[in-house]
Amino acid sequence: MSTSVKIAVDRRTFVAKLLQATPDALVITGLGSPSYDVFAAGDRARNFYLWGAMGGSTSMGLGLALAQPSKSVVVITGDGEQLMGIGSLATIGVKQPANLTIVVLDNGHFGETGMQRSHSSLGTNLVAVAKGFGIADAFVVNQFEGFSDVARRVNARQGLAFAQVLISSDEPARVLPPRDGVYVKNRFRAELGFLPF
Amino acid sequence: MDQTTVIAPQWQQAIYKVLKEGGVKQIAYVPDAGHAHAIRSAQADPDMQDIVLTTEEEGVALVSGAWLGGQRAALLMQSSGVGNCVNMFSLLRSCNFPFLTLVTMRGEYAEFNPWQGPMGKNTQSALEMMGITVLRVSRPEDVEEIVSAGLDAAFLAGEQVAILLSQSLIGRKKWERK
Numbered sequence: 001m002s003t004s005v006k007i008a009v010d011r012r013t014f015v016a017k018l019l020q021a022t023p024d025a026l027v028i029t030g031l032g033s034p035s036y037d038v039f040a041a042g043d044r045a046r047n048f049y050l051w052g053a054m055g056g057s058t059s060m061g062l063g064l065a066l067a068q069p070s071k072s073v074v075v076i077t078g079d080g081e082q083l084m085g086i087g088s089l090a091t092i093g094v095k096q097p098a099n100l101t102i103v104v105l106d107n108g109h110f111g112e113t114g115m116q117r118s119h120s121s122l123g124t125n126l127v128a129v130a131k132g133f134g135i136a137d138a139f140v141v142n143q144f145e146g147f148s149d150v151a152r153r154v155n156a157r158q159g160l161a162f163a164q165v166l167i168s169s170d171e172p173a174r175v176l177p178p179r180d181g182v183y184v185k186n187r188f189r190a191e192l193g194f195l196p197f
Numbered sequence: 198m199d200q201t202t203v204i205a206p207q208w209q210q211a212i213y214k215v216l217k218e219g220g221v222k223q224i225a226y227v228p229d230a231g232h233a234h235a236i237r238s239a240q241a242d243p244d245m246q247d248i249v250l251t252t253e254e255e256g257v258a259l260v261s262g263a264w265l266g267g268q269r270a271a272l273l274m275q276s277s278g279v280g281n282c283v284n285m286f287s288l289l290r291s292c293n294f295p296f297l298t299l300v301t302m303r304g305e306y307a308e309f310n311p312w313q314g315p316m317g318k319n320t321q322s323a324l325e326m327m328g329i330t331v332l333r334v335s336r337p338e339d340v341e342e343i344v345s346a347g348l349d350a351a352f353l354a355g356e357q358v359a360i361l362l363s364q365s366l367i368g369r370k371k372w373e374r375k
Contacts, residue, residue, distance in 0.1 A: 028262070048265060053288035056258030063262025063270060066223055066246050085258075087251030094249060181292030185265065194267045197355060 008168035009144050011105050015076060016041040017144075018103070021151035022072060026064060026188075029177075030057035030077025032112040034105055038076055039177035045191035048184055049177040055085030058092060058102055065097040068192070072099055072154045079106040079120040086129065092160065093134030099157040102130075103150060107169040115169065130162040138162035205234035208334075208366065211341035212299065213238040216271055219348040221297075223248060223263045223270035225256035231301035231367040232273040253278030254285035261294040269352050272298040276305075276320040276361075277313065286327035289357045296329065296357035297348055306364035309372055317364075324359045335363040 015037040019027070027047045029035040035049040050057055061075035082089075082104045092100065108121025120126055130138035141150065141163050153161040178184055186196055213235045216224065224239040225248040226232060239247035250256050256272035263270035274282075279300060289296045303310075304317020316323075321331050330350065334343045340362075347358040 026266075050288075052291060053258060053285055055254065056261075056285055056288060059255040059258035060262035060265070062248070063223060063225075063259035063264075063268075064266040065262075066248075067263045067266025067268035067270075085255065088255050088258075090251050091248060091255055091259075095246075181288075185292045185294065188265055189267065192265075192267055197353065 008107075009141065009146070009165055011037050011107075011165075011167040012040055012172050014141075014144060014147050014165060014167065015105070017147040018074075018151055018154075021148065022074065022154045025072040025074045025154050026068065028057050028061045028064065028073070028075045030054075030075070030081035032078055032081065033171070034076045034078050034081070035177055036172070036175045037105065040172070040175040043177065045187045047177070048188050049179075051179045051181070054081055055088075057081055058085055058088040061100055061102065062088065062092050062095060062097060065100040066095065069097070069099055070157075072101070072157050073097075074101050074103060074154050076103045076105065078111065079104055079108060079126065080110045080118050082126065083119055083124070089130055089133040089135060089162070093130075096134070096160050098159050101150065101154045101161045101163065103163045103165060105167050106164050107167050109169055111169075111171055115171075126164045127162070130164075135160055135162045139164070141165040206337065208337040208340035209234035212344055215341055215344045215348060217242070217245070219345070219352065220269050221271050221348075222246060222268045223260070224273060225250055225259050225270060226273035227253050227256070227275065227278050229273070229275040229301045230370070231275075231362055232299070235273060235299075252281050254282045256298075257282050257285040257288060257296070260296060261288055261292065264294050269295075269297075272296075274298065274300055276300055276302045276317045279320045279323050279359075280316045283323060283327060286329065286357075290328050293355055294357070295351045295355045297351040298359045299344070299362060300359055301362045301367055302364040304364075307369050308364065309370065321361060329357040329359050331359050331361060333361045333363060335366055337366060340366075
């Protein structure tokens with residue numbers, strides 16, 4: 001039902017508002033535009049930007065959420081990246097980490113490679129998939145104000161949640177986060193009090 | 198199903214002991230018979246997270262996420278799963294994440310199923326191609342020491358380490374079902 005509704009959220013504003021409302025959250029971003037969106041909202045040490053490892057963002061979020069159960073973990077990714085790691089939703093559905101929220105910025109296209117249509121605009125219903133994998137609190141966000149519903153879940157850490165955010169398919173200017181993975185990793189860990197060995 | 202209670206071989210018990218004493222807190226896996234004891238032990242251990250995966254590459258990202266959050270994690274899989282991981286291994290090298298995986302081998306010794314050959318015979322080179330150090334164990338009495346050495350290299354020196362558990366160590370798979 002939902003993906004045919006033509007109300008589209010502006011990705012940059014949505015992400016900026018969401019992160020403003022979740023200042024303490026640990027954030028993992030899927031490669032491509034979601035990494036740019038999160039960086040554009042303001043760099044912070046508790047952001048981990050993926051520049052590759054397509055399909056890995058949600059699994060990475062799971063490992064982090066299990067390691068840090070008293071902190072909120074948010075994965076912000078796109079439909080293409082989520083689809084490549086779709087089985088991870090089954091794995092996450094088994095573990096049900098109460099501190100994990102997955103936010104899929106869904107424009108129904110592979111943006112980074114020239115806007116080829118993705119499965120989510122060709123028949124796949126990501127919320128139904130997430131629910132089928134046991135993520136009961138899976139829902140569509142089709143207006144900008146929906147950021148506050150997502151933020152509330154992030155901050156509450158009361159249950160695993162999956163938000164499919166229907167964004168417009170325009171491509172804002174690229175704003176590039178650091179791509180030195182070792183730096184980003186060590187900075188993230190230092191923020192949590194872990195020293196390099 | 199004919200299921201009799203079996204006591205796990207000593208070497209399988211040694212693996213869980215090394216992981217546990219080495220401070221591993223998350224064990225992610227795609228099951229294999231050779232990992233049965235570690236998986237059962239992780240499931241029974243309230244201080245260990247056991248994570249069943251749909252595909253092995255999830256585990257590469259998961260253990261990296263665990264390290265970001267300050268925990269040691271290990272990935273258990275069969276040799277066929279190494280092929281599923283290849284691009285995801287780039288995460289390890291790009292960020293220099295510590296990595297420990299235990300790989301039960303197929304397709305190399307008294308193999309019945311020819312479909313295991315293509316990946317099994319190339320498991321070591323696929324790992325090495327992606328910059329992962331390979332240690333191999335073939336004798337039960339060496340398991341504890343080599344797994345422990347791999348664990349130290351991963352979590353003390355930050356290396357990416359795969360320990361291959363030889364098919365000759367695991368033993369022949371029984372194909373007849375009673």
